[in-house]
Amino acid sequence: MKPYRSMLFVPGHKADWADKAIASGADAIILDLEDSVPAGEKGQARKTVRDTIDRLDAANVRAGVWVRPNSADSGLMGADLECVMTRGLDGLFLPKVFTAREVVGIDAVVSHIEKREGLEPASIGLIITFETAASMAHCEKIAAASPRIASLLGATGPNADVGRELGFEFTPEGLETLYLRSRIVLACRANGLHHPLAGLWQDIADIAGFRRFAEDNRRLGYRGIVLIHPSHVAPANEVFTPTAENVEYYRRMILAFREAEAQGSAAVDFEGQHIDLAHVKTAEGVIELARAVAENQK
Numbered sequence: 001m002k003p004y005r006s007m008l009f010v011p012g013h014k015a016d017w018a019d020k021a022i023a024s025g026a027d028a029i030i031l032d033l034e035d036s037v038p039a040g041e042k043g044q045a046r047k048t049v050r051d052t053i054d055r056l057d058a059a060n061v062r063a064g065v066w067v068r069p070n071s072a073d074s075g076l077m078g079a080d081l082e083c084v085m086t087r088g089l090d091g092l093f094l095p096k097v098f099t100a101r102e103v104v105g106i107d108a109v110v111s112h113i114e115k116r117e118g119l120e121p122a123s124i125g126l127i128i129t130f131e132t133a134a135s136m137a138h139c140e141k142i143a144a145a146s147p148r149i150a151s152l153l154g155a156t157g158p159n160a161d162v163g164r165e166l167g168f169e170f171t172p173e174g175l176e177t178l179y180l181r182s183r184i185v186l187a188c189r190a191n192g193l194h195h196p197l198a199g200l201w202q203d204i205a206d207i208a209g210f211r212r213f214a215e216d217n218r219r220l221g222y223r224g225i226v227l228i229h230p231s232h233v234a235p236a237n238e239v240f241t242p243t244a245e246n247v248e249y250y251r252r253m254i255l256a257f258r259e260a261e262a263q264g265s266a267a268v269d270f271e272g273q274h275i276d277l278a279h280v281k282t283a284e285g286v287i288e289l290a291r292a293v294a295e296n297q298k
Contacts, residue, residue, distance in 0.1 A: 057088025091125030
């Protein structure tokens with residue numbers, strides 16, 4: 001998956017909001033057909049989302065375009081996928097997943113529509129959101145259920161699905177979800193998924209709180225975050241972009257190691273720190289992430 005630092009939700013039935021989301025600088029938008037669309041407007045929202053995808057594709061927008069369909073158990077997902085799977089769609093943001101078997105079934109449907117519509121095979125990715133106790137309990141199996149899976153979302157937030165399912169009380173410090181968020185990062189990494197996504201901060205006005213929340217998740221291993229308001233895009237992009245100072249530090253580290261290596265040493269004292277090949281691999285990863293983020297902005 002591209003290194004999305006910010007993925008911004010857009011209600012699917014609000015056609016002009018997608019343009020505002022793109023203008024905010026979000027790395028990707030998620031056109032929502034689920035919770036933000038009133039029940040009576042689901043059908044029209046599908047058509048609006050399809051038109052939006054076509055329009056953004058024709059405009060060759062830089063940002064990624066994803067769709068959150070209604071959940072499989074709603075009975076609405078099939079119609080959603082039939083309508084929105086087209087050129088210009090990067091993937092599906094799957095809500096309320098329960099089991100790995102469910103993901104396998106969705107993969108089969110997506111493969112069928114891809115083939116029928118003449119889309120490139122395996123071009124539609126999947127992001128799995130963990131909003132149920134059942135999915136959390138089996139997140140490792142779900143992460144391995146399909147090669148389409150691009151990332152996992154460690155959902156948080158007060159009074160939402162996860163909190164209701166598990167009975168925790170949300171706090172900004174996040175101790176109540178630390179185990180769950182850590183387990184999702186581990187499930188990602190164990191299955192070769194290197195860009196786990198954090199979410200969700202619901203206090204729109206508390207930008208300082210959002211920044212702390214994003215930084216805490218970055219330290220935990222998350223590499224991007226899902227957003228509900230354009231005002232959170234800029235701080236999210238800043239938090240999840242390696243700083244120029246860090247990149248330069250790691251470049252110096254690599255150079256120092258290579259010089260020591262050329263002289264027959266497998267370790268070196270670098271600016272007061274003992275480093276070896278393991279540290280160099282970490283440094284190379286940070287530099288590669290910075291390169292990928294920069295490339296994604298073009």
